[in-house]
Amino acid sequence: MNIEKFVQKFRDTLVNQCGVVGSSRILVALSGGADSMALLHLLKHSEMECLAVHCNFSLRGRESDEDEIFVQNICKEWDVELITERFDTTAYVTENGISIEMAARELRYELFNTICREKEIKLIATGHHGDDAIETFFLNLARGTGLKGLTGIAYQRDSIIRPLLFATSQEIIEYCNQQSIPFRTDSTNHETTYLRNKIRHQIVPLFKEINPSFFNTMQNNMEYLTEAWQIFMAEAVKVKEEMIAGTGDSLLIPIKQLNEHSQKKSMLFEILQPYGFSGSVIHNIADSMNGIPGKQFFSQTHRLVVDRYNLVLVPKSETDINQYYINSETEEIDQPIRLSIKTFKKRDDFSFSVNPKKVHLDADLIDFPLIVRTPNAGDRFQPLGMTHFKKISDFFIDQKLSLVEKENTWLLINNDDIAWVIGHRIDNRYKITSTTKTILEVSVMH
Amino acid sequence: MNIEKFVQKFRDTLVNQCGVVGSSRILVALSGGADSMALLHLLKHSEMECLAVHCNFSLRGRESDEDEIFVQNICKEWDVELITERFDTTAYVTENGISIEMAARELRYELFNTICREKEIKLIATGHHGDDAIETFFLNLARGTGLKGLTGIAYQRDSIIRPLLFATSQEIIEYCNQQSIPFRTDSTNHETTYLRNKIRHQIVPLFKEINPSFFNTMQNNMEYLTEAWQIFMAEAVKVKEEMIAGTGDSLLIPIKQLNEHSQKKSMLFEILQPYGFSGSVIHNIADSMNGIPGKQFFSQTHRLVVDRYNLVLVPKSETDINQYYINSETEEIDQPIRLSIKTFKKRDDFSFSVNPKKVHLDADLIDFPLIVRTPNAGDRFQPLGMTHFKKISDFFIDQKLSLVEKENTWLLINNDDIAWVIGHRIDNRYKITSTTKTILEVSVMH
Numbered sequence A, B: 001m002n003i004e005k006f007v008q009k010f011r012d013t014l015v016n017q018c019g020v021v022g023s024s025r026i027l028v029a030l031s032g033g034a035d036s037m038a039l040l041h042l043l044k045h046s047e048m049e050c051l052a053v054h055c056n057f058s059l060r061g062r063e064s065d066e067d068e069i070f071v072q073n074i075c076k077e078w079d080v081e082l083i084t085e086r087f088d089t090t091a092y093v094t095e096n097g098i099s100i101e102m103a104a105r106e107l108r109y110e111l112f113n114t115i116c117r118e119k120e121i122k123l124i125a126t127g128h129h130g131d132d133a134i135e136t137f138f139l140n141l142a143r144g145t146g147l148k149g150l151t152g153i154a155y156q157r158d159s160i161i162r163p164l165l166f167a168t169s170q171e172i173i174e175y176c177n178q179q180s181i182p183f184r185t186d187s188t189n190h191e192t193t194y195l196r197n198k199i200r201h202q203i204v205p206l207f208k209e210i211n212p213s214f215f216n217t218m219q220n221n222m223e224y225l226t227e228a229w230q231i232f233m234a235e236a237v238k239v240k241e242e243m244i245a246g247t248g249d250s251l252l253i254p255i256k257q258l259n260e261h262s263q264k265k266s267m268l269f270e271i272l273q274p275y276g277f278s279g280s281v282i283h284n285i286a287d288s289m290n291g292i293p294g295k296q297f298f299s300q301t302h303r304l305v306v307d308r309y310n311l312v313l314v315p316k317s318e319t320d321i322n323q324y325y326i327n328s329e330t331e332e333i334d335q336p337i338r339l340s341i342k343t344f345k346k347r348d349d350f351s352f353s354v355n356p357k358k359v360h361l362d363a364d365l366i367d368f369p370l371i372v373r374t375p376n377a378g379d380r381f382q383p384l385g386m387t388h389f390k391k392i393s394d395f396f397i398d399q400k401l402s403l404v405e406k407e408n409t410w411l412l413i414n415n416d417d418i419a420w421v422i423g424h425r426i427d428n429r430y431k432i433t434s435t436t437k438t439i440l441e442v443s444v445m446h
Helices: A003-016 A034-044 A062-078 A087-096 A100-119 A130-143 A147-151 A169-178 A194-210 A213-244 A255-262 A264-275 A278-290 A391-398 A402-408 B003-016 B032-045 B062-078 B088-095 B098-118 B130-143 B147-151 B167-180 B195-208 B215-244 B254-260 B264-275 B277-290 B392-398 B403-407
Strands: A025-029 A049-056 A081-086 A123-125 A249-254 A296-298 A304-308 A310-315 A324-326 A339-345 A358-362 A371-374 A411-414 A416-422 A438-444 B023-030 B048-056 B081-088 B123-126 B251-253 B296-298 B302-306 B310-315 B324-326 B340-345 B357-360 B370-373 B411-416 B416-422 B436-446
Touching: A003 A087, A003 A169, A003 B264, A025 A034, A025 A100, A034 A062, A034 A169, A049 A062, A062 A081, A062 B324, A087 A100, A130 A147, A130 A169, A130 A194, A130 A213, A130 B195, A130 B215, A147 A213, A147 B215, A194 A213, A194 B130, A213 A264, A213 B130, A213 B215, A213 B264, A213 B277, A249 A255, A249 A264, A255 A264, A255 A310, A264 A278, A264 A411, A264 B167, A264 B215, A278 A304, A278 B215, A296 A324, A358 A416, A391 A416, A438 B147, B003 B032, B003 B167, B023 B032, B023 B098, B032 B048, B032 B062, B032 B167, B048 B062, B048 B098, B062 B081, B081 B403, B088 B098, B130 B147, B130 B195, B130 B215, B147 B215, B167 B357, B215 B264, B251 B254, B251 B264, B254 B310, B264 B277, B277 B296, B277 B302, B296 B324, B357 B416, B392 B416
Parallel strands: A025 A049, A025 A123, A049 A081, B023 B048, B023 B123, B048 B081
Antiparallel strands: A249 A310, A296 A304, A304 A310, A324 A371, A339 A438, A358 A438, A371 A411, A411 A416, B251 B310, B296 B302, B302 B310, B324 B370, B340 B436, B357 B436, B370 B411, B411 B416
């Protein structure tokens, strides 16, 4: 590697991509790993006024403390002011019910922002490199997070800059070695998820076999995608301004106007994704715009109703929040329990299931969306084989269910009827009869 | 799989994505494989007037002929008019110096177009499915073919429609099995390249481990990318009209105006890619727009000069065509011979190479771009160790080179000087001396 070229590229990136002009004050996120050590070294030797911050997440016992001591010594040697902070990450995880990666992220950025406010610093630099960006691209591609996700990692967003995105992880290590910069290796790497590792160690190497310059090709791909996304966003902003009524939590989106837009699906995606709708649900919403009105779709926080003239977006009501919906296109749900749903024509030789975990209902009686919810006081149904109603609570007693079993029982609801006490008994009204033409099969998956 | 849903989805795709209205006459490309057999069956049962065409590429001897007999029998049984044509593909490959896949493609589409003209048919249907589109996406991602390549395969382009793109390869086979449609399996699958197989059997399965619904996610990804590309193209067309002077083979692109466009790189990509410039060369052109004027870049057919005010694009002259260029950023070239190029600072302990395939030149004398070309009559240089000039032809005689060796010898040219008779001897003027500061290392790779 040509060190001078590398340093020049770093400085060009700092100016052209990160928008850093002249000698600025920069807060450097310093873990002690090769990326952040190279970052601090490069910034210091590019006439930047650096202040370092180190987060001790107390996740790797002695190793975490050794990292802290390591950066303290280096900063003293390099004459860089250092702020260190210890976090009880495990407690934070327990309190907030989030993943370790998410907890570390939240704690880190909260600290960074506090320091920036107190010290009046406007720029935070992180050591993300080009391989990180490629992995992010593939993660987002696999998850379907839309065009934005395919732009990789931004060189600059708000106060955060990432001037090492031009470099590979290997180039950074070479830089450290050539400049005799010491660095620590994180033996566990809590921030590297299982999926990221799969992409790093299995998927990317296969692409490099296809194209040895895959890193450069992906840098170009992501650059083009970023520019395409910018053009796209300009159009999306225009559409939002011209088309949509309502603000914040509730929106009215006129169906006719949206239909006339030649890029209606991606526009709808830009409008609805901030409200937590996934790519596939948005896809279904777009398809249902030209169907019979009345369909409903749900995100974690919002409900969207396709009415005659508008898509109506409102926050979920309290009742909604404890209800889970199954649309006609749904083939599987994961929440609150894993169910698989199929529809098929009844054949003459059909014999229905006697397994209480896999049931067959008369599909002609079903009116989507179906709802999955917990029992309410007073719920009644006609257990299979009976012609009169029985209270759910009595049914549970008959079945000798334990308290835990009762609490974990879910109901499948069709038009306010209990169609199935999931895992236990279907309603007699929904059973397959000689006149049934289409069958809905619902199974509990493991 | 729900057959009725599948058929409905096929018909929806035919209308909404392929723009087929009412009962149309369609030419169906019928190989006899599952995809094209399902396609013909679905089209026939969707009230389309089908005419089938089968290409016998004579690539698999008896198997090819059995395929032909198979589709003849099926078309008789299904009452579908069939046109068959035999090609001597191997001869076509030899004559045109192209790959088997390319030859099959050219022969096929030439035949399709002829039939469409003669029979006045406006639509050609091919059996490409969703898995093909995903593989195309990854191939183009790996090669860096720009945003367009990431839109996968189009449902409709000119007269060609691909109504099976919504389906997976497996769904198509299930459809064939459920409908008792016979099909042939191509044991060699000449049209499946090595790279496509790598993507199909190694890369896609890894993504499916990350996301079991990867097929649907990718369908959505490609749909969003297609819409983004449409918006992007509308902008690119506008830029081309407003900014560029000249037509066809020669263009003038004003640097200042292009610099002011916030998506200059992707705009430049759209402008230059049709002239055969690769993504990475276009990237370098964009970077050099703000540097010293005079840089030149080459595609197979065109030369681009960065002058003071404009990018000037002209067709390559005859001399250009037999010359290959090495720019200052070039690290490797593959054509006309494989060379690797490095620059580094001379250290005190430097000892230059005595290997005639790996040479060290004084980089301070080098003025990019370097040129690689064959010897011309009258070419002279100063062989290392000599202070006078010698004719190349005399040098070849001294070296006792065979005719074949002479014909395969290339020269590395710097500013009209021969700096290296590649693989044999450097020029004395370019040798490393005590005053050399920077070294250019050029090696012949195997």
